[in-house]
Amino acid sequence: MYRSHNCGELRAADINKEVTLAGWVQKSRDKGFMIWVDLRDRYGITQLIFDEARTDENMMQRARSLGREYVVQIKGTVIERESKNLNIPTGEIEVLVNELTILNEAQLPPFTIEDETDGGEDLRMKYRYLDIRRNPVKNSLLFRHKVTQEVRNYLSNLDFCEVETPYLIKSTPEGARDFVVPSRMNPGQFYALPQSPQTFKQLLMVGGLDRYFQIVKCFRDEDLRADRQPEFTQIDCEMSFIEQEDILKVFEGLTRHLLKTIHNIDITQFPRITYDEAMAKYGNDKPDIRFGMEFGELNAAAQHKDFSVFNHAELVVGIAVPDAASYTRKQIDALIDWVKRPQVGASGMVYCKCELDGTFKSSVDKFYDQADLAKWAEVTGAKAGDLILILSGPANKTRAQLSALRMELANRLGLRQPNEFAPLWVMDFPLLEWDDETGRYHAMHHPFTSPKKEDIHLLDSEPGKVRANAYDLVLNGNEIGGGSIRIHDKETQALMFKHLGFTTAEAQEQFGFLMNAFQYGAPPHGGLAFGLDRLVAILGGQETIRDFIAFPKNNAGRDVMIDAPATIDNAQLDELSLVLNIKG
Amino acid sequence: MYRSHNCGELRAADINKEVTLAGWVQKSRDKGFMIWVDLRDRYGITQLIFDEARTDENMMQRARSLGREYVVQIKGTVIERESKNLNIPTGEIEVLVNELTILNEAQLPPFTIEDETDGGEDLRMKYRYLDIRRNPVKNSLLFRHKVTQEVRNYLSNLDFCEVETPYLIKSTPEGARDFVVPSRMNPGQFYALPQSPQTFKQLLMVGGLDRYFQIVKCFRDEDLRADRQPEFTQIDCEMSFIEQEDILKVFEGLTRHLLKTIHNIDITQFPRITYDEAMAKYGNDKPDIRFGMEFGELNAAAQHKDFSVFNHAELVVGIAVPDAASYTRKQIDALIDWVKRPQVGASGMVYCKCELDGTFKSSVDKFYDQADLAKWAEVTGAKAGDLILILSGPANKTRAQLSALRMELANRLGLRQPNEFAPLWVMDFPLLEWDDETGRYHAMHHPFTSPKKEDIHLLDSEPGKVRANAYDLVLNGNEIGGGSIRIHDKETQALMFKHLGFTTAEAQEQFGFLMNAFQYGAPPHGGLAFGLDRLVAILGGQETIRDFIAFPKNNAGRDVMIDAPATIDNAQLDELSLVLNIKG
Incomplete structure (x- = not known):
């Protein structure tokens, strides 16, 4: 046992106890005859005291040698602190050290390990493991864990089953650009990393799983805007034998539960507006209604x-x-x-x-x-x-x-208070949106979204006017979730692909497995996916998602800490039946 | 609302209730004047009855048209069943149908949707979404979810924090072959998919996170033996300020909890033997001691x-x-x-x-x-x-x-009973093992495993005799988990790389970020990883892992359902600065 207590747990009630602590030197104050050291771990800070009158000279010397971020283990006695610090939970006590072991020395960190650091973004990313020692980042990661645990328990209690869908799947031309993975065993062929488990979760519904969820990494090879990551996390959900109203109810319940558990905020019913209304009233399909x-x-x-x-x-x-x-x-x-x-x-x-x-x-x-x-x-x-x-x-x-x-x-005007939460549903999104660049309609949500029955007759004449059974959950001006009722029959799915410019053969080649599946008894189904990184950041009262991701990549898609991506051996390329062809 | 109840929940107490059900037609029996239909969903089977005397002729006709796996919705009255089936929970009742809606027709499935199916492995994989409707597969997926929920709750209660580590990382030559991912934004460079989050979890320890876990996909591009998958799932764990004994205690506790919760089996203390003893007594480092x-x-x-x-x-x-x-x-x-x-x-x-x-x-x-x-x-x-x-x-x-x-x-002799569980720890693995093919020592566990202090002096003279602070958790003749106390100082880590045949420059290029991190105050740390697929299969009393994976790949690494991997466009290759170079 390296420690009997952590650095956040000793209180006045522990006075006179013999304890063993381990942690990092946050800082030390040397007054000659006395040395105080703040010992830090994940759980808090405990003050250590070395006192000339009660500590032998050799240990005083060693205490003096402790630099910031040294890793030490001490044994000592909990004593009452003379000048109490009521700002921290351990502030009534200190530990009079009688044994000191230096477990690891530390070079001076390249930035201060304080809540307000002097380190710039780049430096903090390169030494992310040091950045994580800082409360704002550490607490963001702990907060993310708390949120995901709440989500998992909430959904599990409602009979949702978490299923892991595959990461090595097939590239499709629709939507954003895929990351691909060359297959050594199948020369010239590639897997793709999923942009979402969309088709798999629909197949799980065809498979009768009824209620599925997964907290899962997704991938998009897009030019990165600030605060976008090539890999991101979704809370991905799907239900069978439901109507739109059932889905809204379940996930409104989940969101309400999170707001209640985390912030003790009660929000009874989330307001709903249509897409058209949102555009007319706020010029925006994710309005901030705070x-x-x-x-x-x-x-x-x-x-x-x-x-x-x-x-x-x-x-x-x-x-x-x-x-x-x-x-x-x-x-x-x-x-x-x-x-x-x-x-x-x-x-x-x-x-x-x-x-x-x-x-x-x-x-x-x-x-x-x-x-x-x-x-x-x-x-x-x-x-x-x-x-x-x-x-x-x-x-x-x-x-x-x-x-x-x-x-x-x-x-x-300070009207966007991070501790105020105003969720709303935006409903009835358009099914298709025109894209000038490609000169065709694209699915606004994705090609599996069902059109509203009463609008289907417009598909040929005025495709832009067809509304979808699609909905977004918006929180404080951010889309935190989006979903739809899916198409569940082959004919409508084929019609949809036709309107998206697929030939029958293309549709069959890319999505034949899904359309075939629909022929073996697909239930009505629909779902929703939350963007976890964003959800957690907003619930945490933050604007940016980076602190909520343990090891984020920069805007060039690089992990500057491990220096990835990187070149690989020619032998490795050769095994993959590839050669480089770099232009310019 | 598509249903008022699911197909597994009606009981004698519900008799006379008006209900709405939805599900799949499992089978029907037509006696002319009466038709019985077994309606199935994830939760069970409820018998429907259409009775000439109480049902109009049109509906009798439509009931007759129902094929296997049709998706239907019915409204009706719960009535007492004449010939009760006490083998199923709903066997005391049936539902007299007064409304029938066919939600989706179904082609005849390519194999029977029964516990014992007539479908061969290949067919079942191609139509996995139908295979999932079968109880053995469906129950395996539900069981897997139950196990992961138990694991997450158990570890969370012990202050473990689940952290998502990146999937797009850097390729390293040590260990198995990596899957790589070309980077469009960094021409000629590649990410690798992680074989395990090993270095990241160690960096989280350097970052002071203290107790980490993650249920995470890992990837190995190896020639697949039966029952191996290119993507597999680990329960990955790491702790700081611990000794080997602390780790064994925590994860023995977790395993004991699973055996208790899932099988109501109490196992007090897991036996421990050394690697040498295991080899002498059983000729095997993962002995079955049942x-x-x-x-x-x-x-x-x-x-x-x-x-x-x-x-x-x-x-x-x-x-x-x-x-x-x-x-x-x-x-x-x-x-x-x-x-x-x-x-x-x-x-x-x-x-x-x-x-x-x-x-x-x-x-x-x-x-x-x-x-x-x-x-x-x-x-x-x-x-x-x-x-x-x-x-x-x-x-x-x-x-x-x-x-x-x-x-x-x-x-x-039938001595390996799947419902009997005999865990044990195998301890003190060798640090290195000789590889004839490469003519050098390789890390038996991985290069971050610490040697036993008392054996370090043998590193130069008799490297094969150096024991590691490494341990495996074995259950019924399978390694279900393995781990070690890690090296946490730069000097020992550099020494280790030297003994593995790395030059200083190579070690720095590949693992410099980790060795640098050790210089900023790394705590003593160690951990363990469970192979989730195998763990769940064994706990589920099964020999093979496939039924516990929703969408497994075959032995050629192919997903035969979606037909992946597949070729990609030349334009896509071009964007990635790659050309194909297929031999022979």
Whole structure:
């Protein structure tokens, strides 16, 4: 036994006990006749004391030699601390050391192992094992474990069975780019790493497993944006003999359970809005509803005067920024500059101040009188003291721009509190979306999503108008989960592939196994997948997912700690029947 | 709601209830005026009844049209069954159907969906989703889930934190062959899929996580023997500030918990033997101790007479087969033929019958008298009525041969009962083993295993004699887990790589990140990994692991259901900077 207690557990009740502790030297203070050392492990910090009067000189010397992050084991007596530190649970005691063993020395770490470190992102990634010693990262990993345990227990209690689906599967052209794995035993052939276990979980439903889940790694070889990882984790779920309502109920229950268990927050019923409604009200299919600023469409209220910018716009739409009528000209100009940035792309912005005295002051006073502006205030829900900001142009683009502005203002105004949680369901997504680049429709969710029965007749005439039995779970402006009721018969699945531009032969080659399976008695089924990395980060009140991933990769897909990917031997390539062909 | 109850839950107490059920048609019996249908789902089977007297003719017709594996939904009334079937929990009732909906038709399945199917292995793999409908496979998957949930809860309660380590890592030449993954973003470079999260879990210990576990897929690109899979699952565990005894205690506790929870078997303390002892007593480092037949070494008792075969042998060793003295000459000759098979490779076998009258009759009576043979009986522990079987030759080879014979006899004699469980620890494995092919020592466990302190001085002089702080957990003749106390300082790790034939530069390039990490304060640590597939199969009383894997691959590493691996587009290869180079 290396220790009788960990560094977080000794209390006043333990005074006079003989204990053995082991851990890392967090810091030491040397006052000559006394040396105090903070000994740290995963569970906490305990203060050690070496006292000239009670410790032999040799041990005083050795205590003096301890550097930061040395690994030590001590034996000693728990004593009452003279100056208590009530900020930490062990702060009433200290341990008078009578035996000291240095288990391992340590070089000076390249950054401080403190909650607020002086290490930059790159350095922290290279020495991730040191970064993990810091409370913010360590606690994020412990938190992730707690969440996954809660998820597993919750779903298991509801008869969900966790099944491991294969990692070495088949590459498909639909969707994002696959990572592939050359097969040595089958020269010229490749496995692919799964982007999700989608088809396998559907086959488990065909297999009668009824309720499946899996917390599983998925892979996408995409150009990485910030905060995207080539490997990520899903809570993947599927149920049979269910309707959409059953699925929403189960996973709303799970989310409610997590919010309750982790944050002691009770949320009774999650609001639901349709995709169309979300786009109209928030310009966004994953709206943050912790704050208002809902869109007010001003076409009717603004297109009857001589202001040609509005008159020629497909959409005129505004939001009321609470208590912002007092913004200075300079502040407003800054906002106008902000919306003109290439990332947002608006060409201009109109504002209207709703003064406290009930009058209005707008940047287009030349065209609109007080009655017009009062109408704008009514439509956008602005009250006295608010500032109305208005964008105009093509509908979709303008909505996206105003959504970006709405989020920016919410951030600036501190309306996005990480400890406040506002989930909602967004329903009735479009089945297909047009892609200019490939000149065809793509599945908005994936090709296995079922169209709404009442919309199927539109598939040929107006495919963009067909709604899907698809739903997203949104939390604080992030999509944390998404799913659908699946197609479960061969004919509809074949029709779907046809509309996605597959020939019959292509569909059969890629997804024949699934369509065949549907011919042997597939039950109605559907499911949902949560993005675990994001879910855990949001539940943990964080913006970025990296601290919740033990060993993340950087934006170039590299693990800088182990220096991967790397070259491999020619012999290894040869065994795989491959040669390199690097251009440029 | 597709159903009010599942097909396994209705009981006599539910009689007169109106219910909705959904499931698959297991079979139907048509007596003209009455039709019975067995409706099946994951949870059980409920009998439906269509009765001419109480059911309209149209529905009788539709009931008649139901084929095997059709997916149907019914509404009806629970009634008492006339001829009760007490073999199934729902056997006291049946449901008189008043509404029938066919949710999906089904083609005739290619094999029967019964506990004993007429489908061969290949067909079952191709239609695995149908195979999963069969109880033996379905129950194996549910059992696996139960075991993993127990493992997770047990370890979580002991403060173990499950951490997901990366799947896209770096290829290393040590150990088995890696699967590699070309990186599009880093042309000419490859990730590797992990053979185990070994280095990452050690880095988590350096990171202070203290107690880690993970149920995780691992990958080995090896020529597949029967019952080996290219992807397999480990319960991977690691602890800090521990000695070997602490690890044995925790994982013995886990195994005991599983045996208790799953089979209600109490096993107090697991026996422990050393590797040397296991080899001497059983010729095997994973002995099945559910039965005796321990080896008796007969050199002293047999090398003093004129039988040159024994006199020239390095080892003469025998086992006592219980109650086999009555074997006929023909039976014994068959055993002699059996040990001469190439898979065993013995050149001959000597036997000695211990007759019930206390006399002995051996195949070498010419050389040995009754007193000699009595001595053999004493050494092998043979009692009257037993048959002593003796092999001789080079020690290691002969032990392996006798071990194979021992297992074969135990199988024939029914001594390996799947519902009896006999775990044991095998300790003190050699650190290194000589490999003739590469002409160097290899790590028996892996290069991170620590040598026993008292043996380190032998590293240069007699490396084969150095024992490791390594241990295996053996259950019923299978290694279900293995682990070690790790090296935790850079010097010892560098020394180890040197002895494995690495140059300093090679060691640094491959494992520099780990050796560097050791310089920043690594704690003493060690761990263990269970092979989950095997563990679950043995706990489930099965010999083969396939039924416990949802979608296994065949011996050529192919998933015959989805037909993977497969060729990929040239465009895809091009993006990866690769071209094919297939020989022959």
